[in-house]
Amino acid sequence: MTAAARRHVRVAHLMGTVVSVHVYGTSLPPDLDAAIDGCFDELRELERVFSTFRPDSDVSRYRDGAAALGDLDPRVADVRDACRRAELATGGRFTAWFDGRFDPTGYVKGWAVESTARRWLEPLVARPGVIAAAIDAGGDLQLFTAVDADWTWNIGIADPHDRSRVVATVEVRDGAVATSGTAERGSHILDPATGQPAAAVSSATVIMPSLTEADVWATAAVVAGPDLSWIDTAPISSGMIVAEDGSVRRWVGGIEISPASDSVSGAAV
Amino acid sequence: MKKIIFALLATLSGVVLLFSYRTSLGDAVPLGGHDGGSSSTSTQTRAQAGTQGQAPTQSSSGGTTAGGLADGTYSGSTAQTRYGGVQVVVTVSGGSITSVDVPVVPDANRTDQSISAQAVPMLVDETMSAQSAQIHLISGATYTSQGYVQSLQSALDQASR
Numbered sequence: 055m056t057a058a059a060r061r062h063v064r065v066a067h068l069m070g071t072v073v074s075v076h077v078y079g080t081s082l083p084p085d086l087d088a089a090i091d092g093c094f095d096e097l098r099e100l101e102r103v104f105s106t107f108r109p110d111s112d113v114s115r116y117r118d119g120a121a122a123l124g125d126l127d128p129r130v131a132d133v134r135d136a137c138r139r140a141e142l143a144t145g146g147r148f149t150a151w152f153d154g155r156f157d158p159t160g161y162v163k164g165w166a167v168e169s170t171a172r173r174w175l176e177p178l179v180a181r182p183g184v185i186a187a188a189i190d191a192g193g194d195l196q197l198f199t200a201v202d203a204d205w206t207w208n209i210g211i212a213d214p215h216d217r218s219r220v221v222a223t224v225e226v227r228d229g230a231v232a233t234s235g236t237a238e239r240g241s242h243i244l245d246p247a248t249g250q251p252a253a254a255v256s257s258a259t260v261i262m263p264s265l266t267e268a269d270v271w272a273t274a275a276v277v278a279g280p281d282l283s284w285i286d287t288a289p290i291s292s293g294m295i296v297a298e299d300g301s302v303r304r305w306v307g308g309i310e311i312s313p314a315s316d317s318v319s320g321a322a323v
Numbered sequence: 324m325k326k327i328i329f330a331l332l333a334t335l336s337g338v339v340l341l342f343s344y345r346t347s348l349g350d351a352v353p354l355g356g357h358d359g360g361s362s363s364t365s366t367q368t369r370a371q372a373g374t375q376g377q378a379p380t381q382s383s384s385g386g387t388t389a390g391g392l393a394d395g396t397y398s399g400s401t402a403q404t405r406y407g408g409v410q411v412v413v414t415v416s417g418g419s420i421t422s423v424d425v426p427v428v429p430d431a432n433r434t435d436q437s438i439s440a441q442a443v444p445m446l447v448d449e450t451m452s453a454q455s456a457q458i459h460l461i462s463g464a465t466y467t468s469q470g471y472v473q474s475l476q477s478a479l480d481q482a483s484r
Contacts, residue, residue: 063480065480072353072476072477074476076460078461103343114467184358188459188460190461190476193461193462193463194462194464195460195463195474197460207403207456207459207460208459209458209459209460209462210447210458210460210461210462211444211459211461211463212461212462212463214463214464217463219447220447220458220461221446221447222444222445222446222447223418223444223445223447223458224442224443224444225442227445229442231462232462233462233464234464235463235464236464242463257463257464259444259462261442263446292442292443292444293444294444302446304443304446306442306443306444311443317326319346
């Protein structure tokens, strides 16, 4: 494929997780690190505004009733509205309101990563010599590829029951891959309908053009568990879920590939 | 909303691949949409759109392999979705499904959507490691910084720095 391609990787600890930027190219622009710095700096700034752990953050002051929306960073109101829409679109399986308290953390990560990546990284793939660029925020990915590049991102999907293994691979040129689940942090996704942890599905992976949306739907998919009917009404996606017992279901373009085909595949090339 | 199932018949091996097609004639509910919607009130019916009388075409013959599938390219009949007709082409090589293409994209404005539509999660053989598969990045449920140190992604990040 691109034997001469070099990879440039930068890693930062942000938003409670690890964020890495990956750029492939036959030659890399001299201002590449400046662009990556810009991306990381903007994520840090968004973290200051939206951190629910910092009592003085804009989102904490709104949550605690210490400030009105009009007195805060306008992006707080934007995110609140987006969370309302996400809750409606997912039939309430995604929510940013827990016991009446606003906590948009589940939305902000995907949205912040996508928006900063589109500002700082996506333009890179239009530059001479650059083949592809990507951002990885704790296993949620937004991927870009130069239009004429002979390149496809080969993404592994982690085994939620054994982090040293991947259960599947998926090829994506441009788009987002988001995985939610119970793997490392335990059952941290609550079913808004019951208030109980969603446990039927160990992980759900959703592939969509936008990481903001893929992240929301991956969370909703964990809550939905074995009920895959949402793929009919969600924006068209591909993806897979790994159940607690390790069984896998997959869908492509909003269409489930029946489990019957699993018995004859099982090997990726 | 209806679900269409059609069969792809691999005539050489006699194996029948069943793909279940969930299709919808209803409106999609994008996150950015102005109105909300819930799938919970939808009704589903099941239609048998493909029968053995509608066997798909098969090109490029090949022998049956250990995987149980005859190598070749299998074209499904066109399924109606909310985005128009979609025809799936499955390529089998070495007994495994190597690609699933959706060549009929009725709406050019859906190009970005079709990119995701064609992303097929391929199950990994038990013996395949991340390295041998030349995996660039790994998607997994949120890891903490500590988890990252032990993760496959950490190894990948260091491998070709």
